[in-house]
Amino acid sequence: MLPTSTDVLVVGAGPTGLATALTLARRGVEVTVLDRLAGPPTTSRAAVVHAYTLEVLDRIDAATPLIAQAVRTPRFTVRDRDRVLLSVPFHELPSRFPYALLVSQAVTEAVLTQKLAELGVQARRPCQLTGLTHAGAGMLAQVDGEAVRARFVVGADGLHSTVRQLAGIGFTGGTDEESFVLADVRVRSVLPRDEAALFLARSGPLIWAPLPDGVVRLVAAVKTAPAEPDAAYLQALLDERGPARRPDRLTEVLWGSRFRVHHRIADTFRTGPVLLAGDAGHVHSPAGGQGMNLGICDAVALGTALADVFDGGPETLLDDYTARQRPMAEDVMGFAAGLTRLAGVSPARRPARDVLLRLLGAVPPARRRIALRLSGLSHRERTPG
Template sequence: MLPTSTDVLVVGAGPTGLATALTLARRGIDVIVLDQQAEPPTTSRAAVVHAYTLEVLDRIGVAAPLVAQGVRSPRFTVRDRDRMLLSVPFHELPSRFPYALLVSQSVTEAVLTERLADLGVRVRRPCRLTGLEVTADGVLAQVDGEALRARYVVGADGLHSTVRQAAGIEFDGVSDAESFVLADVRVDSALPGEEVALFLARSGPLVWAPLPDGVIRLVAAVETAPAAPDVAYLQALLDERGPARRPARVTEVLWGSRFRVHHRIADTFRAGPVLLAGDAGHVHSPAGGQGMNLGICDAVALGTAVADVLDGGPESLLDDYTARQRPMAEDVLSFAAGLTRLAAVPPARRPARDVLLRLLGVLPPARRKVALRLSGLSHRERTPS
């Protein structure tokens, strides 16, 4: 059975919810984490943790064990088949983590869950939030027919957030505009083993990202994605969009799926004692690998603000959270949409696009600016240490 009360109820046990709970638990705040799934997923979409996110995770003691399980990518490249259009160096980043860490989201969740367990907090599964009422001293939540009182509730329950809907927060934007296929595969390839590559092709973009144990994550925009892409389908994508002189060969599909992209943002990340973080507050294109990273940054900022308030700080700290993180989300949405448009430039304009990208590649200030933006370090000044 659930306890009847807690300081903070976190709904959703993805990276955002787990990082929020861990930030609170490290401060001695009583927190309950719920998730409606009976088991954590073993396959997941996000595969990159950027430098700024690692700095944020380091504050809650998670960066080191996560880095130990990932692939450190020193650069991000943009290619047109065999032509290198742009190389973005991560190894020059002004950070203790001068790389992009390539690691499955399921591993990120496992590391966060383990750290929470060390502090005596376990995820309660399967538990479904069925009602939420704001009261004079917080919220009254209904969880599978049981009443649970909390000072604050955090919605980290994704695109279709029950918390956001119960709070009446609008979630405006465009849905189902783009279809993507993604898969973890094994390949025979001459491409560098630690380099993330974005292939720009007439039929759409293809992302190539190496994961631990020789696994390659492929993500591609397609007209109609199959529910379970097989070797033949993924090989055709690589033949059409990937390297031509030395083609990569798919030897095994470990896992595959599909999804549609939404571009939405909540009107606010706070409605009284109800707070939003991660995909419950903002969703966008996977271009640039920004989604999970922004959610984790939301989580630590929110967990810190709530802990400060519960320790006697002013309620205005929660308004500061939404005032800081929502513009950051708007900026990331715009950046991800821009990368998507870059990949989808009409054929007549592609030569100009390619010239622009090559020009960026030979101008150190421009190359550095792109690296800071992709890594999230351009947002560093917005979030207090």
Template sequence: MLREHTQVLVVGGGPTGLATALTLARRGVEVTVIDQAAHPPVTSRAAVVHAYTLEVLDRIGAAAPLVDQGVRAPRFTVRDRDRVLLAVPFDRLPSRFPYALLVSQAVTEAVLTGRLADLGVRVRRPCRLTALTRTADGVVAHLDGGEVRARYVVGADGMHSAVRREAGIGFSGPTHEESFVLADVRVRSALPRDEAALFLARSGPLIWAPLPDEVVRLVAAVPEAPSVPDVAYLQALLDERGPARRPDRVTEVLWGSRFRVHHRIADTFRRGPVLLAGDAGHVHSPAGGQGMNLGICDAVALGTAVADVLAGGPESLLDAYAAKQRPMAEDVLRFAAGLTRLAILPPSRRPARDLLLRAVGAVPPVRQRIALRLSGLVHREPTPARPVE
């Protein structure tokens, strides 16, 4: 049964909600997590956990078990068919995790769920939020299974967030949306199995990311994705955008789906006792693999701020969370949109683009800056200097 009272109600049982709850539970905060889906998804679109995100997960005890289940990729490449336009090295990152970890979002969720269960917290499913009512000391959450009073409510319930809607927070951005196809496949390929690649094609970008057990995640922007992409469809996609001299051959589709993405950001990440994190606050193109990573970083920052306030800290810590994470989200939206624009440049501008990328790739300091950008380490707070003794 659901508690009638909780300190924090987290709405959404994906990576963002789970990481928020785990951060709070490790601090001794009474937290309740609900999700409207009857079961956690076994398929998901995120497939990379970057270095900074692993550092953040390490703070809540979730990095090590996740690393054990992923593929460590020491570099990321940007390609035009057979040509490597830019190779971004991760093996020299100033981090305990000098790589991109290639692992399914479903595995990330399973690791976080397990860590939460160790602390006695389980996601309540299916449980849907229907309304929120502000009170003098917090919020009453109206659910399809009753009511819960909470000091704070965290909206980690995705792009169509009920929490955001009930709080009256706007979600602004362009009206157009991008259509994507994604699939986990088995392929015969000459591409490295420890490297993610972004193929730039006139028809749109294609992300090629190897996962454990010889599986490859494909994600591509397409005009209109089929609901269930088959071998023939994905093979045609690889023939059009992937390697040409030694083309990939799709041998099996493990699962496939489609999704649409807007580029939008919430007007604010806080309205009184209601706080937003992850896709409830920002959505954008999957180019660069930034979405889930930013959501997890939101989660740990938010969970830490809420725990500090409940331990006696000032409410201004929650404003500081919103003031820091929203500009970070704006930055990531611009970055992801820029990567997509690189892919869909008209043919007349592609030679100049390719020349520029190759020139950039020939300068080690520039390559390192791009690696820091992709890895998220540009958002890491600097370590305070030690006083001189």
């Protein structure tokens, strides 16, 4: 049975929704989490957690158990086949977490779910939100024919957010759609197993990222991604974009899928008692592994602002949330789009691109700025606490 009322109704039990709920529950706010799926997905999907996100997760006691189940990568490289164009040293980051963490999204969700369970909160599944209307100072949500009154509603329900649509919030951006293939595989490779790599190819970027247990995550922008990429398709991608002198040899496909993204952002992250976080508010290229990270940062910032309101703070704190996080999303979207464009430069411009990247990598201040940007630490000053 659903509760008839709750302080905060969080729609969506992915990393963003779970982190929002955990932030609230730790502050004693009554929170109800809904998800339309019968169970959490078991595939890995997003696979990198950056240093700043680990600092944010540490505030809600979720960093340590996640680190215990992940691969730490002290560097990130940008490559053109066998040439390293740029090496980004995460081990020099000014953080308690001087690395990127490579781990399945399913594990990230499991850690957050367990932390919530310790506080007596479980996601209600499967539950479908069908209506939202204003009711006094809050909202009345229709969920599978039942009415739930909430002081605030958080839309953490992804790209096709029902909350965003029911609240009438615009979702603007380009009409161009990018197609991506992603897969978890096992490969024989000479590439380091403590390093994530972005291969720049004329046909599009390829992300190569080691996960625990010898698994490698591949993500590639392609013209038309197959629904279930097979070994032959993925091997062809590696042959076309990966190492050339000693090419990777794929030995097993554990899982594969596809996804499409637009570059879009919500017109606002707040309208009255309705707030957005994560992909419900912004979607962009996966280059740089920024999507889930930004969603988790949204979540903890929003959960903190809501908890402060329940502790007697002014509701303008919620306006501060959207004023802070929306420009951050715009910045991340531009950065991810720029990484994607680097791969697609014409053959005539490629030598100049390669020289520029090598020069940037040879200048310590420039290299540091890139590391801060990729790790999310360049946004540290935007989020209080």
